[in-house]
Amino acid sequence: MKQIYTSLQKSFATGAPVKFFSVLLYFYLLPAFEGLTEQYIFSFLTVNCGVGTTTEIFIGTKFFDVGAFGYISFPLLSIQHMTFDLQPGSGKIFSLSPDVDSSEDKLNQTLHTAVAISANEEVVVYGHQRCISGSFRGSAFSVKGIKDLGTDYWVITHQSKGVSQVGIVSTANNTNVVINGMYFNKILNLNKYETFYLGGYYDLTGTHITSNKPVLVLAGNSADTTPNSGTGYEDSFYECFPPVRDWERYFSLVPFPKSNLPFTVKILSVHDRCNIQFDDNSGNLTEVSLGKGKNLDLQSIGNLTINSSEVILVAQFSQGEYGNAEGGNPSMLLTPPYESATRNEFIFPVFGFFEVGRNERNYIDIWLPPGGQTSDILLDNETVAWQKIGENINGYTIVRSTLTSYGLHTLQSDTNITAVVYGFGDFRFHAYSLS
Template sequence: MIFVSLTDSAGRQFIFGIPETYNSSHDYIKLYIASKDVSKVYITAPGIGFNQTITTLANTSTAVAIPGSIVTTTGLSNKAVYVESDQTISIYVMVREIGSSDGLLLLPIADDAPEFFVASYEPVDPTGPSQFLIIALEDSTLIDIQLRTSAGPVIIGSQSYSSGQNVSLKMSKMQTYLVQHEHDLTGTHITSSKPVSVVSGTKCANVPHDATSCDFLVEQMLPVSFWQREYVCAKLKSRGTNRLRILSSVDGTSVNIGATHIKLNKGEFYEYVNSNDVATPIESNFPVLVLQYAEGGDHDSKRGDPSMITIPSINSQEAEYFYETATPLPYHYVSITIRTDQANGLHIDGSTVSRSDELKTRINTTEFSIIRLSVTVGKHHIYHVDTTVGFGVIVYGFDSRESYGFPLGLTTQGGPRDTVRVLSVPDERT
C-alpha cells in the first residue's frame, strides 16, 4: 500500500473509527464515497469481521452501510475501519439516529501528521461524555496524551489523571482507544510515533450547555501541521446565531475574529457568539483550528439541534465536490466560501449558483463571499467553471430536534511529497 502526505481530503487510504453514540441502536452508519473516476474500493473492519469490495461510478457518490457493532466503547478495542481505493476518492460518514445524528469528513492517512488537538464540547451530563478516539494504523504505535479538561479527574484504565497530566499508550495495528470524560476535553494534545487518526466530539452535548436538547457531535480532527491562519465564517442558514470555537496549538497565538481580539496559549480555545447575520473574518499570527457549532433549537428558537463542523480556511479549498444529502431530514443546506470576484463561476447540478443569500467581508485587501443555499434531498455536484478556482463548502441539515453538519473538503497548502509504506492488513478481498 502507498500513501502520501496529506494535501487534501481526497486520497486512496483512510482509517477511522466511530466513538460511542447516544443511542445503542442506529438507523444506519454509512460511508458516502465520491470520485471523478470509476473506483474499486475495499473496506475492512477486521475486529467485527466486516469486509466489502465495491466498484463506484464516476462523478457521483456511492453509499456503503457499516454494521452498528463498529461503534466503540471506553478503552482499547479492535474497531478500526480501513478503506483503500485504486483511485482518488473522498469519503464522509453519517451516523444516523432519530434525534441524535451527525456526520464527519474522513481525512486520508498522512505519514507526516503526528500531532492533534481534541475538539469537543461540555457534555449534557455524565451519561453523554466528551470523548476522543485514537485509531492506530500500525503495530507498536506510541501515543502521548496531554490531558486538558474543564473540570474533574479523567479515568483512563484504572488510573485517575488531572488536567495537564500526560498519559502514554502503546497501540497495535487496527486498534482503537476511546477516552471519555464527564467534562469538556477540548484542548487535549495528542502526539504519535506512527500515523494515526483522531475522531472526537461528545456523546451528547447541549449547545450552549444550558440549552436543550443534547445531540451527538463528531468530527475527524485535522492534524496540527495542516491548520491555517485565515478563515471566513457566517451563521448557518436558517439559524439565529453564529457560534464558533477557535483552538490554538502554541503559546502566544493572537486572533482577530471580526472586531474581537483575543490571545490564546497552547490548547486554549475561545468561544465566539454573534447573532448578527454577517460574514466574520478570522485571522491569526499562528495557525488555528476553527469549529462551528449549530445550537439547540430551544436556544435560538429555530429548527434544529447541535452539531459540530470543521470550517475550511480560505486556503483550504477544492474546485469540485460530489455529495448527497445523507439523512432523511427535510431541510438541507450548503454554505460556500469563495473570493467574491470568482463567485460568478460557481455551479450546482449544472445551474449557476444563486447569490440571493450572500454575505461579504475582507481579509487584507481581498473580498470573500459566503453564499448560502437550500438544496433538495439527493445527489449534488458543486463546481466552478474554472477548474483552478478553489472554494470551501460545508453541508448541514435540520429538522425539529435534528441536525447534521460537516465540511466537504479540507484541502491544505503545499503539494504531496512521495512517501511509501507497505501495510499488511488482514482482509478477504474479492
C-alpha cells in the first residue's frame, strides 16, 4: 500500500495528470488494500534475446469457490502498481514492464527488479518471458509463495553454451546469505525486495545457498543447448526452487511431448550414502549411491521411475532438435514428486508463443494414483480424451491431453493429482508443474 501512496504523491508532485475518479477510487479502496497479505516476492532471470522481451505473470485464485482482489507492486522500481479483482475459479495474464527483466551484464550484482503480489485471499502465480522476435527464446515457471520459502537451498542448472544463472530474492531486511559452490562463494546481506543475481559460463549445479531469513531462489540458463550436442537450437530456461525441507524421495518421469530424442536428468543429493534406484518400467533396475552435494547426470529415452533412500532434487531437460526445432527446444522442468500430491483442483495458464504460421501446441500430463480414473477428471469443466503414456512401478498411471487455447484453464479431479504443462512452438519450448 505504501508503494501506491508514494506513486500518487509523485504524480501530484510532478504535475502529471491524475484523474479525479482514480484518486477517489484509491481512497475508497484504501481500507481494503491495507488489509491485504503480501503473498509473493520474486524476480525474473534473463532470457537472452538480443532484442526486447515480453514479460508476463498469471494470477489465479487458488480455489474454485473463493475470489480474490489485490495488487501487483514493484517496490524498488518506479513502476505504477497494477490491481486485480478475480472471480472464484478465475485468473488473468498481466504484461509487465521490461524494467523487471534481468540482463547478463548485471551478473554477480544486487538488483532492484523484484515483483510483489498482495491479495486478500490465496492466489497462484506463474511467470513467463519470451523474445519479441529474432532468437525465439522463452521460459515459464511456477512461482513459490512466501509461505513456501525457506533458508536452505541447493540448485541444479545446466551449462554447455549459455550463462548459468541463479537469482536469490530477499523477503526481509537484513537477510544474511551464504553461497557455497565450486565456482562461486560469497557472503552478502540483502534487504527486502533485493535480488542477488549470480552466474557465468559454468555449471552452478551443487551450489548451496543458506540464509537467516526466508529467500526465494531461481536457477537455470539464459540460452543453452542440452545436452552438449552441438545443435544450434538454444533456449532459455529457469525454475523456482524448493527449500531442502520440501524435497522428496519418489519421482516419475516421462519423455517431453513431440520429441523422440533422449532427455537429460540431473539428480542432486544432500545426504551421504544416498541410495537411488532407477526403473525404466521394463524390468531393468539400476542402483547408484551419491554423497552429500553430489549430483548424477543421465539420459533416458522413455519413462523412468526414481526411488531414493533419502530426499533428492530432480530436474529434467529436453534436448533441442538437430534438423529443425519442431520437436522442441531445450527446456527445464523441476520434476514434481508424484506421491506427495496435495491438491485436486487447479487454476492455471497457457502462455502463448504467437509464432505466426508456426506449429504451436500445448499439452498437460497428469499422474493418477492407483484407482484414479480419467472419467473423474474435468479439464475446463469438461471430460476430455486422455492418452495413457505410462504406468510406473508404484501403480500410478500417467495420461496426456492437449490444451487448445491460450489464457485461463482449470483442472479438477476426485483425487489429489500431480500435473505438468508443456508449451512449444517451432522455436520455443517450456514446461512447468501446476501449483
